[in-house]
Amino acid sequence: MNVQLxxxxxxxxxxRPGSADIAWCPGCGNFGIxxxxxxxxxxxxxxxxxxxxxSGIGQAAKMPHYINANGYHTLHGxxxxxxxxxxxxxxxxxxxxxxxxxxxxxxxxxxxxHAIRRNPDITVLIHDNQVYGLTKGQASPTTMKGMKTxxxxxxxxEEPFNPVALAVALNASFVARTFMGYFRESVEIIxxxxxxxxxxxxxxxxxxxxxxxxxxxxxYREHTYWMDDHDPYDxxxxxxxxLESDPLPLGIFYINERPTFEEMVPAYWKDRTPxxxxxxxxxxxxxxxxxxxx
Amino acid sequence: xxxxxxxxxxxxxxxAGQGVQTxxxxxxxxxxxxxxxxxxxxxxxxxxxxxxxxxxxxVSSRRVRAFVKRIDILVPFNxxxxxxxxxxxxxxxxxxxxxxxxxxxxxGKINLVEVPLTKMAMEVGSQLYLNTIAAGLIVGLFHGDxxxxxxxxxxxxxxxxxxxVKKNVEAAEKGYELGVxxxxxxxxxxxISRDEKVKDEVxxxxxxxxxTGALAGGMNFLSFYPMxxxxxxxxFAAQHAEEFGIVVEQVEDEIAAINMALGAWFAGARAxxxxxxxxxxxxxxxxxxxxxxxxxVVIHLAQRPGPATGLPxxxxxxxxxxxxxxxxxxxxxxxxxxxxxxxAFYLTAEAFNLADRYxxxxxxxxxxxxxxxxxxxxxxxxxxxxxxxxxxxxKPGYRRYELTEDGISPRAIxxxxxxxxIGNGNEHDEWGDITEDAELTIKMQEKRAIRKLETIKRNxxxxxxxxxxxxxxxxxxxxxxxxxxxxxxxxxxxGKVAHLHFSWVYPLNPEVRRFxxxxxxxxxxNNVTGQFADLLWKELGVKANHRVxxxxxxxxxxxxxxxxxxGVVE
Ligand SMILES: Cc1ncc(C[n+]2csc(CCOP(=O)(O)OP(=O)(O)O)c2C)c(N)n1
Ligand code: SF4
Numbered sequence: 001m002n003v004q005l006x007x008x009x010x011x012x013x014x015x016r017p018g019s020a021d022i023a024w025c026p027g028c029g030n031f032g033i034x035x036x037x038x039x040x041x042x043x044x045x046x047x048x049x050x051x052x053x054x055s056g057i058g059q060a061a062k063m064p065h066y067i068n069a070n071g072y073h074t075l076h077g078x079x080x081x082x083x084x085x086x087x088x089x090x091x092x093x094x095x096x097x098x099x100x101x102x103x104x105x106x107x108x109x110x111x112x113x114h115a116i117r118r119n120p121d122i123t124v125l126i127h128d129n130q131v132y133g134l135t136k137g138q139a140s141p142t143t144m145k146g147m148k149t150x151x152x153x154x155x156x157x158e159e160p161f162n163p164v165a166l167a168v169a170l171n172a173s174f175v176a177r178t179f180m181g182y183f184r185e186s187v188e189i190i191x192x193x194x195x196x197x198x199x200x201x202x203x204x205x206x207x208x209x210x211x212x213x214x215x216x217x218x219x220y221r222e223h224t225y226w227m228d229d230h231d232p233y234d235x236x237x238x239x240x241x242x243l244e245s246d247p248l249p250l251g252i253f254y255i256n257e258r259p260t261f262e263e264m265v266p267a268y269w270k271d272r273t274p275x276x277x278x279x280x281x282x283x284x285x286x287x288x289x290x291x292x293x294x
Numbered sequence: 295x296x297x298x299x300x301x302x303x304x305x306x307x308x309x310a311g312q313g314v315q316t317x318x319x320x321x322x323x324x325x326x327x328x329x330x331x332x333x334x335x336x337x338x339x340x341x342x343x344x345x346x347x348x349x350x351x352x353v354s355s356r357r358v359r360a361f362v363k364r365i366d367i368l369v370p371f372n373x374x375x376x377x378x379x380x381x382x383x384x385x386x387x388x389x390x391x392x393x394x395x396x397x398x399x400x401x402g403k404i405n406l407v408e409v410p411l412t413k414m415a416m417e418v419g420s421q422l423y424l425n426t427i428a429a430g431l432i433v434g435l436f437h438g439d440x441x442x443x444x445x446x447x448x449x450x451x452x453x454x455x456x457x458x459v460k461k462n463v464e465a466a467e468k469g470y471e472l473g474v475x476x477x478x479x480x481x482x483x484x485x486i487s488r489d490e491k492v493k494d495e496v497x498x499x500x501x502x503x504x505x506t507g508a509l510a511g512g513m514n515f516l517s518f519y520p521m522x523x524x525x526x527x528x529x530f531a532a533q534h535a536e537e538f539g540i541v542v543e544q545v546e547d548e549i550a551a552i553n554m555a556l557g558a559w560f561a562g563a564r565a566x567x568x569x570x571x572x573x574x575x576x577x578x579x580x581x582x583x584x585x586x587x588x589x590x591v592v593i594h595l596a597q598r599p600g601p602a603t604g605l606p607x608x609x610x611x612x613x614x615x616x617x618x619x620x621x622x623x624x625x626x627x628x629x630x631x632x633x634x635x636x637x638a639f640y641l642t643a644e645a646f647n648l649a650d651r652y653x654x655x656x657x658x659x660x661x662x663x664x665x666x667x668x669x670x671x672x673x674x675x676x677x678x679x680x681x682x683x684x685x686x687x688x689k690p691g692y693r694r695y696e697l698t699e700d701g702i703s704p705r706a707i708x709x710x711x712x713x714x715x716i717g718n719g720n721e722h723d724e725w726g727d728i729t730e731d732a733e734l735t736i737k738m739q740e741k742r743a744i745r746k747l748e749t750i751k752r753n754x755x756x757x758x759x760x761x762x763x764x765x766x767x768x769x770x771x772x773x774x775x776x777x778x779x780x781x782x783x784x785x786x787x788x789g790k791v792a793h794l795h796f797s798w799v800y801p802l803n804p805e806v807r808r809f810x811x812x813x814x815x816x817x818x819x820n821n822v823t824g825q826f827a828d829l830l831w832k833e834l835g836v837k838a839n840h841r842v843x844x845x846x847x848x849x850x851x852x853x854x855x856x857x858x859x860x861g862v863v864e
Contacts, residue, residue: 016725018723052709070714074556074719085555088515090562114546266540269536284537285676288506289496294497
């Protein structure tokens with residue numbers, strides 16, 4: 001891609017031997033998302049050891065290996081609960097959960113719903129290529145009706161999942177959609193998502209050049225538009241926009257500032273120390289036993 | 295006249311929601327406070343109202359910690375109780391209650407001492423006082439300290455209003471007087487010597503023993519999805535969350551529960567999940583992740599009979615195979631099964647050090663019988679708990695999965711040190727990045743499944759041998775059957791039999807083999823196939839000559855174990 005990349009990025013460029021062999025197909029949208037993410041982290045002035053990228057399984061979920069930041073490549077669909085546990089144990093970390101549309105919307109669908117309710121202060125980046133990449137081209141929850149795949153040879157007949165409408169309907173804290181082909185705009189959205197206090201969901205459209213012959217770079221350019229006149233604090237307007245399907249609106253749909261999970265749990269009411277620095281409160285255990293002498 | 299000396303077993307029976315639990319609480323409190331050793335255990339149906347639930351309370355001049363089948367005094371609070379416990383009644387059983395609560399078929403056949411509880415309650419002012427009267431009555435039979443009853447009533451109802459306290463004390467007094475009178479009239483006689491030391495001991499449930507152990511071990515994160523009989527531990531944690539500074543979250547399912555806990559450990563917290571077999575089944579995918587990513591985690595599994603939803607409120611030791619083999623691929627794990635409340639406290643605390651040190655799942659196996667049991671014991675010595683922290687700083691060049699001799703790679707956590715930490719559930723290189731290299735795969739498989747396992751085995755504590763080392767027979771117990779085997783063996787009083795108890799269940803130290811050499815082995819366990827006996831064979835080549843098994847969803851009683859042992863030993 002032919003864009004001017006900002007400085008500060010070298011910090012996030014991994015020098016580990018295993019990072020050299022990138023498993024993405026040439027031309028895949030995942031490269032662009034990687035560039036966007038590194039730029040966003042660098043522009044926010046973060047340090048690699050302050051960031052933790054928790055991914056599920058899929059092509060998208062290989063991201064932690066191609067970046068220099070703390071990372072945990074986990075299980076299909078489980079990035080969100082794991083990221084929630086990381087953030088709740090050390091609120092000082094910037095925590096990002098990352099995965100594909102299959103990962104986050106199919107296998108991990110239930111976790112997404114409940115994370116919206118729970119509102120941990122994490123950023124969820126969904127690489128939405130409208131297909132399963134790693135398992136070679138089966139339909140995903142966001143595949144458009146009629147698309148033929150090796151496992152849906154008759155064409156997909158299920159209604160595609162609308163993550164943006166769902167998130168707004170559940171009163172999520174921050175909901176956005178972007179297309180990775182728009183570099184600068186995407187960096188800005190992801191920066192805002194990371195800075196947002198509370199759960200930030202960003203659906204990132206990206207082409208899968210190997211298995212999705214419908215939703216190509218050109219298709220995304222032609223079937224999306226930027227919302228210039230939208231007030232993200234207006235939930236009804238956000239919901240209306242979320243229901244538009246062609247062209248798909250891009251930008252921040254909805255912002256709903258509300259207390260985060262880490263702010264609500266009693267563990268941090270009096271003490272903001274990360275859990276790993278805490279020691280057992282043996283005196284209190286003793287006190288408990290005293291009380292049990294009755 | 296019915297006379298009970300030095301030991302009595304009282305069973306209270308009633309419908310769920312009838313307040314039997316109140317009676318039980320007042321009784322155990324007041325009797326312990328009076329200097330008697332107490333033990334209590336309940337048995338209940340999976341329903342919120344109705345049905346029949348019973349509680350057994352043993353009161354003794356010596357320490358008692360096991361379930362007996364025998365009922366000395368039965369207090370039925372509803373009709374149906376007698377039929378429910380029919381096989382536990384004997385000629386010596388005294389039924390203390392109202393005729394309305396006794397099925398016709400039993401009248402004339404039992405030793406009934408009628409006590410007009412309802413009438414007395416109405417005299418005090420309402421049916422509501424029946425429970426307090428019953429509690430007072432039983433304490434009266436012992437000539438226990440009435441002030442202890444009064445104290446309890448004040449504690450329990452004190453916040454309501456003074457009149458409620460007054461009325462309840464009055465009710466308890468009426469009951470107490472009747473109890474004393476029954477003794478004087480010679481209808482019943484209880485003579486149990488008191489032990490002053492008991493007064494300074496604590497009354498603890500299995501649930502609390504696990505809960506306090508976790509707190510002493512530094513647990514600061516607990517995620518769970520409710521499932522009987524494990525929920526008590528989560529409730530306990532939630533109730534202490536503020537005081538102890540614990541993140542406690544009821545999540546959407548067990549899958550989220552364990553994954554959240556894995557994330558918490560990844561970031562350096564000491565996390566636990568509490569669940570039952572069905573919930574653990576859902577967790578097995580994440581157990582496998584813990585194995586591959588070498589992510590520590592502590593799991594409390596309170597067993598109940600399966601498969602599937604089985605008997606939700608009953609007991610079994612049927613999930614050993616589940617925890618032994620859950621998760622795909624080869625990786626080590628540690629399985630602990632406390633036999634006493636003391637063990638539950640110390641082992642649960644230690645579980646966190648073990649998870650931290652070996653970076654494996656550590657599973658604490660209890661069961662419904664164990665978590666619902668309580669008795670008096672000297673307060674566990676908090677000073678004996680070691681707090682070991684195994685986290686290292688991520689210095690430049692840090693490799694999360696460094697290949698080491700003992701199979702244990704130093705574990706750093708995000709944010710501590712300059713370097714980054716990469717965890718991975720895919721096969722990985724030393725840094726944590728994905729690999730498909732054949733040679734590296736071999737090294738990593740061997741590191742986890744062989745070298746690390748060997749290290750754990752070498753350091754695994756040995757089982758506890760009670761009795762003669764050269765006894766002809768060796769009775770093996772694991773987990774919650776400890777006390778019942780212990781008491782049955784005391785009663786058997788044979789020098790030919792020793793007792794070997796396992797609270798560290800897996801992996802077994804190869805040295806354990808020597809305990810079995812030249813002995814006839816009897817394994818006692820609460821399941822249908824003898825899962826632990828099979829494990830002994832698989833791990834150590836030890837063959838069980840006899841398996842004493844029980845699998846009706848009820849715990850072993852001392853009598854049953856004694857009978858079974860007599861059959862084998864003689
Ligand atoms: C429990 C489980 N089921 C299935 C799989 C196989 N699997 C791996 S990735 C994947 C879907 C990937 O699609 P998506 O999440 O959209 O990511 P992409 O590869 O397109 O980036 C599936 C089904 C798995 N790894 N684990
Ligand atoms: S399969 Fe598709 S999503 Fe995966 S790397 Fe290739 S192009 Fe990208």
